[in-house]
Amino acid sequence: xxxxxxxxxxxxxxxxxxxxxxxxxxxxxxxxxxxxxxxxxxxxxxxxxxxxxxxxxxxxxxxxxxxxxxxxxxxxxxxxxxxxxxxxxxxxxxxxxxxxxxxxxxxxxxxxxxxxxxxxxxxxxxxxxxxxxxxxxxxxxxxxxxxxxxxxxxxxxxxxxxxxxxxxxxxxxxxxxxxxxxxxxxxxxxxxxxxxxxxxxxxxxxxxxxxxxxxxxxxxxxxxxxxxxxxxxxxxxxxxxxxxxxxxxxxxxxxxxxxxxxxxxxxxxxx
Amino acid sequence: xxxxxxxxxxxxxxxxxxxxxxxxxxxxxxxxxxxxxxxxxxxxxxxxxxxxxxxxxxxxxxxxxxxxxxxxxxxxxxxxxxxxxxxxxxxxxxxxxxxxxxxxxxxxxxxxxxxxxxxxxxxxxxxxxxxxxxxxxxxxxxxxxxxxxxxxxxxxxxxxxxxxxxxxxxxxxxxxxxxxxxxxxxxxxxxxxxxxxxxxxxxxxxxxxxxxxxxxxxxxxxxxxxxxxxxxxxxxxxxxxxxxxxxxxxxxxxxxxxxxxxxxxxxxxxxxxxxxxxxxxxxxxxxxxxxxxxxxxxxxxxxxxxxxxxxxxxxxxxxxxxxxxxxxxxxxxxxxxxxxxxxxxxxxxxxxxxxxxxxxxxxxxxxxxxxxxxxxxxxxxxxxxxxxxxxxxxxxxxxxxxxxxxxxx
Amino acid sequence: xxxxxxxxxxxxxxxxxxxxxxxxxxxxxxxxxxxxxxxxxxxxxxxxxxxxxxxxxxxxxxxxxxxxxxxxxxxxxxxxxxxxxxxxxxxxxxxxxxxxxxxxxxxxxxxxxxxxxxxxxxxxxxxxxxxxxxxxxxxxxxxxxxxxxxxxxxxxxxxxxxxxxxxxxxxxxxxxxxxxxxxxxxxxxxxxxxxxxxxxxxxxxxxxxxxxxxxxxxxxxxxxxxxxxxxxxxxxxxxxxxxxxxxxxxxxxxxxxxxxxxxxxx
Numbered sequence: 001x002x003x004x005x006x007x008x009x010x011x012x013x014x015x016x017x018x019x020x021x022x023x024x025x026x027x028x029x030x031x032x033x034x035x036x037x038x039x040x041x042x043x044x045x046x047x048x049x050x051x052x053x054x055x056x057x058x059x060x061x062x063x064x065x066x067x068x069x070x071x072x073x074x075x076x077x078x079x080x081x082x083x084x085x086x087x088x089x090x091x092x093x094x095x096x097x098x099x100x101x102x103x104x105x106x107x108x109x110x111x112x113x114x115x116x117x118x119x120x121x122x123x124x125x126x127x128x129x130x131x132x133x134x135x136x137x138x139x140x141x142x143x144x145x146x147x148x149x150x151x152x153x154x155x156x157x158x159x160x161x162x163x164x165x166x167x168x169x170x171x172x173x174x175x176x177x178x179x180x181x182x183x184x185x186x187x188x189x190x191x192x193x194x195x196x197x198x199x200x201x202x203x204x205x206x207x208x209x210x211x212x213x214x215x216x217x218x219x220x221x222x223x224x225x226x227x228x229x230x231x232x233x234x235x236x237x238x239x240x241x242x243x244x245x246x247x248x249x250x251x252x253x254x255x256x257x258x259x260x261x262x263x264x265x266x267x268x269x270x271x
Numbered sequence: 272x273x274x275x276x277x278x279x280x281x282x283x284x285x286x287x288x289x290x291x292x293x294x295x296x297x298x299x300x301x302x303x304x305x306x307x308x309x310x311x312x313x314x315x316x317x318x319x320x321x322x323x324x325x326x327x328x329x330x331x332x333x334x335x336x337x338x339x340x341x342x343x344x345x346x347x348x349x350x351x352x353x354x355x356x357x358x359x360x361x362x363x364x365x366x367x368x369x370x371x372x373x374x375x376x377x378x379x380x381x382x383x384x385x386x387x388x389x390x391x392x393x394x395x396x397x398x399x400x401x402x403x404x405x406x407x408x409x410x411x412x413x414x415x416x417x418x419x420x421x422x423x424x425x426x427x428x429x430x431x432x433x434x435x436x437x438x439x440x441x442x443x444x445x446x447x448x449x450x451x452x453x454x455x456x457x458x459x460x461x462x463x464x465x466x467x468x469x470x471x472x473x474x475x476x477x478x479x480x481x482x483x484x485x486x487x488x489x490x491x492x493x494x495x496x497x498x499x500x501x502x503x504x505x506x507x508x509x510x511x512x513x514x515x516x517x518x519x520x521x522x523x524x525x526x527x528x529x530x531x532x533x534x535x536x537x538x539x540x541x542x543x544x545x546x547x548x549x550x551x552x553x554x555x556x557x558x559x560x561x562x563x564x565x566x567x568x569x570x571x572x573x574x575x576x577x578x579x580x581x582x583x584x585x586x587x588x589x590x591x592x593x594x595x596x597x598x599x600x601x602x603x604x605x606x607x608x609x610x611x612x613x614x615x616x617x618x619x620x621x622x623x624x625x626x627x628x629x630x631x632x633x634x635x636x637x638x639x640x641x642x643x644x645x646x647x648x649x650x651x652x653x654x655x656x657x658x659x660x661x662x663x664x665x666x667x668x669x670x671x672x673x674x675x676x677x678x679x680x
Numbered sequence: 681x682x683x684x685x686x687x688x689x690x691x692x693x694x695x696x697x698x699x700x701x702x703x704x705x706x707x708x709x710x711x712x713x714x715x716x717x718x719x720x721x722x723x724x725x726x727x728x729x730x731x732x733x734x735x736x737x738x739x740x741x742x743x744x745x746x747x748x749x750x751x752x753x754x755x756x757x758x759x760x761x762x763x764x765x766x767x768x769x770x771x772x773x774x775x776x777x778x779x780x781x782x783x784x785x786x787x788x789x790x791x792x793x794x795x796x797x798x799x800x801x802x803x804x805x806x807x808x809x810x811x812x813x814x815x816x817x818x819x820x821x822x823x824x825x826x827x828x829x830x831x832x833x834x835x836x837x838x839x840x841x842x843x844x845x846x847x848x849x850x851x852x853x854x855x856x857x858x859x860x861x862x863x864x865x866x867x868x869x870x871x872x873x874x875x876x877x878x879x880x881x882x883x884x885x886x887x888x889x890x891x892x893x894x895x896x897x898x899x900x901x902x903x904x905x906x907x908x909x910x911x912x913x914x915x916x917x918x919x920x921x922x923x924x925x926x927x928x929x930x931x932x933x934x935x936x937x938x939x940x941x942x943x944x945x946x
Contacts, residue, residue: 003848007763010756010819011775017816018781021608021793025785033625051640073693076686083931088690089869090924095697096873097920098704098913099897101905106700108506109707109716112515116703134499144775147697152870156862157828188830197780198824198870205786216460216502219639227636230358232462234365236792243789249778250784256661320886324899325906331731351734352891353899359883362792368799369887504899513716525903532712532719584903 028240041241048224048242052249054220056136059203062142066150066199067192069143074154074191075184078161089155094146104141104212111137111213133215141209146202150195157191158184201250205243221246304399308570311563317348318372318563323358323550324353326375328576328583335579341570347563352556364389364555371555372564378549379463381420382413382622390419391554397565400572403592411549412619413670420551421568422522422589424581427617428464428546429608431511431526432518434537441539444472446518448491457519460502462572462635463620464546465492468520471543477618480627489634496638511536522548523606524586538606544616549589701917708910715907725907726915734909735896739912742893745807745882746875749814754868756815757822764823764857765830776827778822790817791884796887805887813885815876821874822867829863 032038066138095103110116111132114269123129131137161184168180185192221242228239320338330336340348354360357380358651363369364384376384384390395401401421408422431573437452447456447468467477469488479485490581500516510516512532521529523538530536552571553563570576577593587607588594594602601607623631711720729735764775782790794816798809837859841851857864879894886895897909 004763004766005766006759007761007775010760010763010823013756013816013819014778016777017794017797017812018778020788021797022781022852024783024793024796025789042314048636048640051636063902066790069693072686072689076690083928083935087924087928089866090920093869093873094917094920095701095923097876097916098701099894099909100877100879101894101897102704102909102913103700104916105506105509105715105905106703106707108509109513109703110699112510112513112716114513114515115716144696144700146871147693149870152866153825153828156825157864159860159862160829160832177770187832190831194824197783198821201780201783207786207788211502212506215500217496217499217639219636222786224636226788227632229362229788229792230356231632232358232623232635233625234358234361235629235630235632235745237856239789239792243786246786247784251780254780256657256664321888323902324896325903329732329734331728350889352886352888353896354883355899355901363884364797366795366799366884368795369805371888504906508904509714509716512712512714515716528904529712532714532717 009050010132015223025240027243028237030241031237033235033237041238042245044238044240045245048221050223051219052221052246054218056249056253058139058142058220059200061197062139062146062203063150063200065139065143066147067196070150070154070195074151076160077151077155078158079163085155085159087147089152092151094156094249096148100208101144103144104209107137107141107144107213108132111140133217133219135214137213138218138220140175140202142206145206145209146199149198149202153194153198154191156187157194161187169219197254200253204250205246234239290652296548307399308566310345312346314346315348316346316560316563316655318352318560318567319350319370320373320567321352321354321371322373322375324355326353326550326584327351328579334574334583337571337576337580338665340576341567344570345563347566349567350588367557370557370559372558372560373560373567375423375550376420376553376619378411378413378551379409379622381551383577384553385414385419385593386622389556391556391558391561392418393421393554393568394561394565397415397562398572403574403577403590405589405591405594407614408549408589411551412621413549414551417551417612420553421572422549422551423546423571424584424586425549425589426523426586426607427540427613428467428520428548429523429526429543429606430518430539431507431521431529432539433511433514433535433537436517441518442542444468444520444541444543446541447520448472448495449497450498452517454500455517456495456499456505457516458502459520460504462631464520465502465629465635466640467546467620471541471545474543474679477546478621478623481653485630485634489638492635492638502639522586524584524607527604527606528585528659540609540613542616544618545613547617547619549616549619550586557624574588584597705914705917708907708914710907713904713907715905715910725911728906729908730910735893735908735912738891738893738896741807741810741890742876743894745814746872747809749811749818749875750868750871752811753815753818753822753871754864757819757867757871758826758860758864760819761823761826761830765827781820782817783820783824786816786876787880791881794881795884805885806917807887807890809885809887810882810890810892810938813881814878817878817881818871818874821870822864825867825870826860826863829860832860890925 029041030037030039030154032040046252059082074093077085082086102217108115113128113130113132115132116126116129121129165187169183174182204223205225207226210216210218210220210223225242225246228235228242328334328337330339331395338351341347342349350635354363358375360376361380361383364371364374381390398421401417404422405416409417409418411422412416414420418451430446432441432446436455437446446452447458459468466485466488469491470477470479470484473484473487473491474482475481475488479488501510503510503519507519507521508529511529512518514533526536526538532539539613552568554561554568558564571580572590574590574592574596577588577590578596581588581590581593581597582601585607588597700888707715707718708725709721711722711724712719739937764772766844767775785793791813794813798805798812803809833856837855838851846854877894878892879898882892883895883898886892893909897905900906900909
């Protein structure tokens with residue numbers, strides 16, 4: 001029996017709170033300040049393509065780092081007892097319950113040239129290392145803020161990987177790398193896709209992080225869009241056009257990622 | 272007029288008070304006109320006040336809780352919420368979705384809101400305490416005659432620097448372009464303030480709308496970029512206090528609070544003149560409770576209330592009666608209440624045309640996005656890898672499709 | 681050896697996650713307002729916090745909105761995920777694409793567009809709009825975490841339960857729900873986390889009577905964020921940590937008792 005009706009409240013919700021606002025954004029993006037039709041905003045957003053690529057590039061790096069960090073961790077968690085799993089998962093989420101701004105300030109305190117990390121290294125006569133106001137610091141900020149959203153989906157998929165499958169593979173003569181490649185990774189693929197989506201997508205459109213940890217001299221697309229809405233000139237039209245462009249690019253990226261997942265399992269691939 | 276500003280201030284305060292004392296009893300927190308404040312008692316009125324964060328005295332340290340006292344006195348309930356920037360306030364007001372009764376925009380934002388008919392003209396008869404406002408702030412360039420706004424606080428943009436590291440006296444904005452302080456300079460991250468400094472350094476007006484002058488300012492800001500450690504706003508506090516940077520422009524009142532945490536800090540006024548900002552109280556055009564809102568504004572200008580507020584905020588007060596209640600130490604502080612000479616050189620922001628605002632944002636993006644982007648390293652390899660992956664998967668996809676077709680057949 | 685390796689790896693990641701939290705808590709005891717400059721130990725920010733109604737009210741609003749929004753989003757989202765999973769591929773793909781949109785859309789764009797929508801609909805800004813907006817941006821996270829669990833699940837299990845005489849509801853409660861539970865829990869956790877910490881969307885849909893803690897904190901950035909917020913964060917942190925430890929101890933004890941009973945029965 002296949003129940004589809006349970007999705008109907010969501011579909012209604014979606015139509016009201018996602019499609020209509022999106023329509024508003026689309027409408028704004030093709031009008032000028034006076035409300036006349038114009039494609040000027042899209043033309044103008046072309047000029048910012050380096051900023052867009054820059055953001056995508058950083059988000060890709062952050063996503064890859066998150067995946068590499070989270071994968072063994074999630075696997076580890078999934079092999080622990082149920083109580084431990086629960087505690088560990090909450091421990092992963094707890095830092096995210098502190099305010100984002102305060103966490104970022106704290107990173108500034110840690111990374112600065114007179115910061116705690118450099119002072120620690122100073123005790124051994126090392127450094128100071130230049131950490132803050134670099135692109136590395138921006139990536140670190142992204143990894144820090146989105147790592148839990150990689151760990152969680154990976155973990156929730158891995159808990160249900162049947163341990164006997166792994167044992168069977170071992171009995172059949174697989175070494176641990178082969179087990180990983182032929183059993184664990186394919187079985188955890190749905191979690192990987194979800195995790196990558198949840199990290200990559202918000203990381204592309206992030207702002208504040210680049211401003212606070214990156215020194216503000218290298219704009220990301222999120223900062224640029226924010227500036228259209230809350231900058232000197234209230235320019236929601238250009239901001240909307242920029243975010244439409246961003247959305248299309250991300251959907252293309254997602255389609256590419258979904259290809260890794262194998263053809264049958266594709267989801268969210270309109271393009 | 273080389274008169275000391277403090278003297279002018281005291282003199283003006285005494286005159287105003289003498290004048291107003293003929294109409295009203297002397298100031299003290301006991302409101303001068305109890306009847307005035309009791310008009311709305313028992314009517315269940317509430318007003319919505321929308322203010323900057325940390326911008327009203329909320330009690331403690333022997334100061335009063337302003338909103339609480341107001342409710343106690345008038346029986347008008349205060350819904351109090353906060354915003355972080357003028358632009359957020361504007362975006363929210365522009366949508367028309369919420370009704371606020373009292374807002375606190377800054378100079379240029381007041382002018383913009385006036386132009387777009389978003390503010391209600393004040394009925395000055397309901398705000399007798401407006402008479403305490405320093406005559407200096409009666410004819411502000413953003414709102415001549417204070418028709419729509421009553422000044423709440425003011426201040427100047429100053430250069431704050433570490434006197435242990437910078438020994439020579441600072442005279443000019445040019446110091447922010449000094450190569451010797453490379454990577455020790457902080458700069459405003461918002462376009463209007465950053466352009467204001469560049470324009471002033473070039474000797475132009477803060478409010479210049481001339482494309483050529485703006486172009487020059489842009490080039491100057493680009494020139495500065497290699498020397499700038501980071502573009503910041505509120506992070507200036509922590510960075511200056513922790514000796515992370517040597518020099519930064521910021522607001523005078525905040526500079527004082529930084530100096531309290533770090534004794535090595537000092538303040539300089541550049542000779543080219545600076546920005547004098549005013550935050551004022553206004554009533555939005557769609558307010559339902561204008562009279563109650565005016566009562567609130569009047570209450571904010573009660574000498575004791577205004578004095579407590581200014582002590583809490585740390586900026587400068589336009590209210591002369593409140594100034595008189597402040598500690599002598601603050602009254603004599605030349606950073607918070609600079610000399611007339613400095614004030615005469617400084618300029619207020621006004622609203623710029625839409626065109627100029629747009630241009631400024633574009634130019635600012637140009638400054639921030641100019642060279643040194645993260646792309647410089649490794650963009651090409653990533654694109655190649657992605658392309659390889661894509662083609663590989665595409666081939667895999669085709670192969671599987673073919674296989675599937677074969678199976679189907 | 682490998683156990684030691686895995687433990688130290690978990691330790692390293694946790695250090696990375698908690699390093700800034702410790703800094704944040706450390707500076708809640710700082711005497712001055714500074715967040716980078718230690719001037720001496722003091723408890724004054726804690727004392728001030730308990731007299732600051734604005735912060736405490738905002739905190740209560742934040743909790744209320746986060747709990748309501750994440751619970752509703754979890755229920756709606758789980759139901760939606762099940763429905764979508766059972767759809768044909770093409771409609772499923774289309775719906776999932778739209779589900780991604782709120783995640784893709786920069787928060788500020790979504791905040792402004794929701795603000796305009798509520799104005800169009802004539803809903804007054806307040807708690808209701810806050811909760812509606814939060815549910816909207818929470819839903820994708822719930823759906824995205826439940827979907828992989830459904831895909832992973834063996835759908836014959838459900839049919840087997842039906843064949844054995846379960847009603848569809850029973851089959852769902854006894855078979856499907858336990859299978860996808862980890863996904864639901866992680867979805868809920870993520871939704872709750874996003875709700876707690878959202879500023880951009882909340883700002884544009886909040887009204888004149890209620891504001892959430894992030895709005896209050898961001899509004900302080902003109903002057904500087906008061907260490908009272910650090911103090912509040914420290915308290916939240918310690919309380920949650922204590923609860924976690926207590927629950928864990930309790931679990932361990934119960935497990936031991938169970939084992940003892942089993943041993944006795946043998």
